[in-house]
Amino acid sequence: MNQYGNHVQNEIYQRKVRPSIPFRFEELEQMAREKLEDGPFYYVAGGAGGEGTMRANRRALDRWQIVPRMLNNVENRDLNVTLFGETYSSPLLLAPIGVQSIVHPDGELASARAAASMNVPFIASSASTYSMEEIASVMGESPRWFQLYWSNDLEIAASMLQRAEASGYSAIVVTLDAPMMAWREYDLENAYLPFLSGEGVGNYVSDPVFRSKLKEPPEVDRNAAAILWSQVFGNARLTWDDLAFLREHTSLPILLKGILHPDDAKLAIDRGMDGIIVSNHGGRQVDGAIGALDSLPVICDVVNGRIPVLFDSGIRRGADVVKALALGADSVLIGRPYMYGLTLAGEQGVKDVIRNILADLDLTLALSGQSSVSGCDASLLKDVKDGSFHSKKGWNAQPTAGFKS
């Protein structure tokens, strides 16, 4: 990945590569808008309620400005990060996104292939249209994690964990912030729920335990399968004590996704979790929730390096990644940007989204005076809100300042 951004720029300026998608995120989204029907487009682009949290995600990123440093020898850069003993060539992962077939028939298979070709870990969603085994089969040995929507049927949850391990996924991401669908006004307006037409159920209809609970196979009675899916999908009864169940059923590292409060980060560590993902689900669940990046510094302070902290919600460009890394994230996930790449150009579109963000990240990092991801800390940033510069490694604030326990 050394000098990656320069190589990509050169290839584009010399017209050796022909980009399949526009470079600007805003245009990418607009073109996806033009290509898709209202239902799928707004399912992807929309947020919960009045989309206040989506706006807060961008505001939280804009609150910080990078203060570039000079004369630091940034000719050679290193984007490597190590997570759970594995070294990855960049601090980027593809977020778990369900129902990808609503934007492109190849869905998760195209995204997974693109991730594999760019050596970026792909996090396969429980709500994928294709099964986790089908996704694994197009990825060779490339890195992949599995995201669990923890079914209220514990036999199904255990079966999914076992299948993920058997098909080469190397970490489990447990999403906590979506035991049920939020109030999503566009989807209500469009009466659009992709699961009803059989999208996003690939991991269920292929699951031996799920199938054993049906009188007829899903291929014969799709309706009964859809009803069972809606009954078992979520689990609103879970508490912190239930995490022990996951430990009993997998030996893989477990990350909790959807953490926003520092006390929940502490609980995750107390319960032996291996990592957390600071996220508000891209503003799709709690309207009015805190901008995800506003939670990151205080959570990193509480965690204090004991487990990896990953981040998503609102990342669109290289500078956003730099800010999240500087505030303590070990790696970041992108969501909607790659869904728009998938919409416009399938596998190649996802590949180009990854390439552009990584090239932009590499150049922004270098021009900020940083030659490695590990060198990024809060001294790189100025807080627009209080005007302060941070000159020491790490974050200065009181661990839970501003949060009520």
Ligand SMILES: Cc1cc2nc3c(=O)[nH]c(=O)nc-3n(C[C@H](O)[C@H](O)[C@H](O)COP(=O)(O)O)c2cc1C
């Ligand atoms: C269409 C769509 C489907 C999603 N499906 C899932 C999912 O199945 N599991 C999950 O944990 N998160 C899901 N997410 C949330 C993403 O993993 C991620 O948190 C979010 O997209 C990050 O924000 P961003 O889109 O602003 O980058 C979904 C997001 C979108 C846009």
Ligand SMILES: CCCCCCC(=O)C(=O)O
């Ligand atoms: C009951 C919640 C289903 C959500 C599945 C996909 C998803 O996470 C999303 O944000 O959409």
